Amino acid sequence: MTTRKSVGTYLLERLRALGVRRIYGVPGDYNLEFLELIERTDGISFIGNCNELNAAYAADGDARLSGISAVLTTYGVGDLSALSAIAGAYAEGVPVIMISGVPPLHAITQRALLHHTLADGNYENVMNCYSQFTVAQTRLLPQDAATEIDRVLGAAWREKRPVYLQLPSDTCCVSVQVPATQDIACWYGSDPVQLQAAVADIMERLTHATRPVLLLDALVRRFDLRERVAELSRLLDIPFATLPTGKGALCETDPNYQGIYSGKASAPALYERVRTADCVIGFGVRFVDATSGYFSYAFDPAAFVNIQAFDTRCGGDVFMGVAAADLLDAIIAQVSERRATQQPPVSASPRPVVAPQPAVQDTPAWGQPAFWARIQTFLRQGDVVLADNGTSLVALTHMRLPARCHFVSQPIWAAIGYTLPALLGSLNACPDRRHLLFIGDGSFQMTAQELSSILRARHKPVIFVLNNRGYTIERMILGETAAYNDIANWDYAALPGVMGASDAAVCLRVNSMDELEAALKQAEDPQQLVFIELGFAPMDGPTGISAFGGVVRHYDYGAFDGR
Template sequence: MRKSVGAYLIERLQQLGVRRIYGVPGDYNLEFLELIEQAEGLTFIGNCNELNAAYAADGDARLSGISAVLTTYGVGDLSALSAIAGSYAEGVPVVMISGIPPLHAIAQRALLHHTLADGGYENVMNCYRQFTVAQARLMPQDAATEIDRVLGAAWREKQPVYLQLPSDTCCVSVSVPAGNDISSSPGSDPVQLQAAVTEMARRLEQASRPVLLLDALVRRYDLGARVRQLSEMLDIPFATLATSKAALCETSPRYQGIYGGKASSPALYDLVRQADCVIGLGVRFVDATSGYFSQSFDSDAFINIGAFDVRCGADAFMGVGAADLLDGVLAHLAARASSSRPAKAAPAAPTGAPDRAIGTAEWGQPAFWARIQTFLRTGDVVLADNGTSLVALTHMRMPAECHFVSQPIWAAIGYTLPALLGALNASPKRRHLLFIGDGSFQMTAQELSSILRAGHRPVIFLLNNRGYTIERMILGENAAYNDIANWDYAALPEVLGPSGGAICLRAGNADELEAALRQAEDPSHLVFIELAFAPMDGPTGIASFGGVVRHYDYGAFGEG
């Protein structure tokens, strides 16, 4: 069977579940865009720039499982690179496709636009090798094989990949395989799997104080149901790192909160420190998820389950898939249920904020976030940009079936506004709430126009502190470098979208907030709420967080 390289790439993308490709047209990708226009079930979403396009694809993939972005060579690739690096750090499968100059020009080292005009065509590929798990330049002789290899890596490893599609190769017909499934699991080594199941089950059966620590692996590999079953079967309390917030239902009585070393609640910190069996699901302790490396527990009691391996104390079992391991442990425990130890009650989890409106005399971020806790509802998609929004929402309890989108590791401010577009496209029937600061919003503000153009109806909370509040908490409280231009934010939807396409509101006190929230409860249009706060007004605990960061980054030089 023969198909064009472009058609085969589209076919394979669709088989993996890609329904939208984000990007910006350019002269080297137009032929591929023509094929996308003709493909049923696949839509091209044009964006304001390539950085935003890749952010949008990331947001889409977090809800749909996988997405793609299309740019033109050089300028487009490098514009998108920071976002792709963020997907790599956070473990999000995004297929980055670049339309590149024709092969004849590359072979002749032609001095073309969108290059450095030095005849070199490997520099961009070299950049992407650092931030993707697989890469290929599609050549007629092996295009089909390379497409399957690269897309298969994205699916198995849940990481971004990079494909270069030469403009004169897109429509070349090549021989393609028939019937092979690139989304199939690699499976587990049976000997290693049985040994890992036996060891993990033994540790669980002997433990009197077990605890589960969840990281992003749970959502990336759809392990939530298995982890919940394990927690319920043995009544094991669980906590999540900030990177996996709401991966399991936070209304569960077994949920203990966000674990971040000494940045956790004292009760949770002690629970983990005193545990005699700590089961990690892909746990990585980075500064932002560990209270700056203040985690504490018995390393010999630590079981860390990876995507394709598991480590139990000093023992490692390679070639063991996480889903296979959990299935095996659950089956082993179920078979011995009649003789297992009695279930122990999980420690009481902290309760959420009581339902109440803000008192008329109250205004400031602590009161605002307490009110937002009661505004959240079952099934919401909540996006929190880095800064005060993420600090507040990370420790807020999400209602059942919520999806939480943030970027705590790569921590690129402005990420969530374009990611909101992707999330809305992936799950248009759910209510979407975006919380973003003024400094973050200015990074990617143009993509609000794409959200309005699509007719989406999210609720956007713009926290206007007139500058970089979280940086002020670290250093430079009154420094000019933390100031930004004070835009008329609530006026922007009318500029960037059709007249009447948004409800634009401002709130600078409790009564105005209540009036705004009433209109945001079930929005018929996009609702944009600009919230006025003082420059140093932040959620509870942010000042102490700033001190920890200042000491870690600058030591004695930051104490003046």
């Protein structure tokens, strides 16, 4: 059964069917007709941003909480401005639908020399760029637009990564035949033979294991496996740890939670627990330099099971076409069946050593160690916590989150400034939760314009800007006093008054523990945006950051000490 609809209408209907409720972006002459259509369409809205990079970051932040989001740019200048953010979404596993309004088809066919191009008639170069950083790409043509929309959007939904669609300006309102049903192609189930073999292998390992452990990465949250993984840990009493890239995947108040695993950068007890485990079950584990203690992880490779979205590796064996959700359901069913029939259960692990809680310092001395200790007690259930790369991410990664918190960071792509526009997206996705952003001054300067969008929307986050007067994380690696690590010292607390209405924000400057306490009282239940500028010395950082800088320096430059 088919019906006729315009290409733009069909695209918007398919986006809404996937759960997209907001499209971020910047208007441009090639996407204006599509924007007009969005204005007339219920259930989906356009969120204007200060630039395309910020728009794509905001879409990323939205998708982290809502499941999927979209961004709209104009061809060439807009596409390439957003590309870094789309690459970040690919690296971190975030489904962002990237839509580009491109020149009309007649101009592309004739290789016309137009603005926003290189004026050489080449209309494939931008598509070639995006093919490196998305899982599917297309240019929507009238003859196959409906099929291509479903193919590309289906890839984003299945693989939880960004995709790229070019919508020619003269194609948006062209009427085409489209399917009458609203189903997006999805995963149709695991190969039964491969699934059975994978379950048998893992059950055999668990039956004989005396020291199993689970390692959780971003896969658990991206593919909505949290309840299943938590049930497996509970049924078998198996301790679990998360990689920094998977922080917050499960509740960090769970008695089986061991902390953050990052090789030798982990707590010593956790490092030994994983090193001596006789069965390590990973969920989408990827050992990246900065999140693995620079590849200092250690365990028996033969004991390692790594469950990916659609395949599983058990030691040297690979089981293809096995969905992680199906695999977990089958394992949980077998464990439950054994218990119901009173058969000996799969061997449970010894009671885990609970990761130590960060202690609140008694000293009132002002500095980042005291600040972060106080923030540990400031966090509460259900917070959305955003940590930008640098001292904020280092401190918050190893901080224990209260129940039902959502942690947003970008440790793999590691683009500084990501979290400020991502905050706009997370606020739009979950406006009823308290959102806390921790960002350094150097990161803030990268994307500061988007503060105006947050103020314009009358959102009420709490923003902590750590003012070290430069790139502290870089100073820890190299160039402690070098000019290249210096930046302009903005009057940060004055910016909300410039970018938004005078009553849209409470702006505070903090340079002591007493001032911090007063500021946190106002931020406890914010009635408007609370903007807190924190003054720290250039080399003031959280505990352990100096050692981290030394490891990075040695890895990047060898024996050279930079002096």
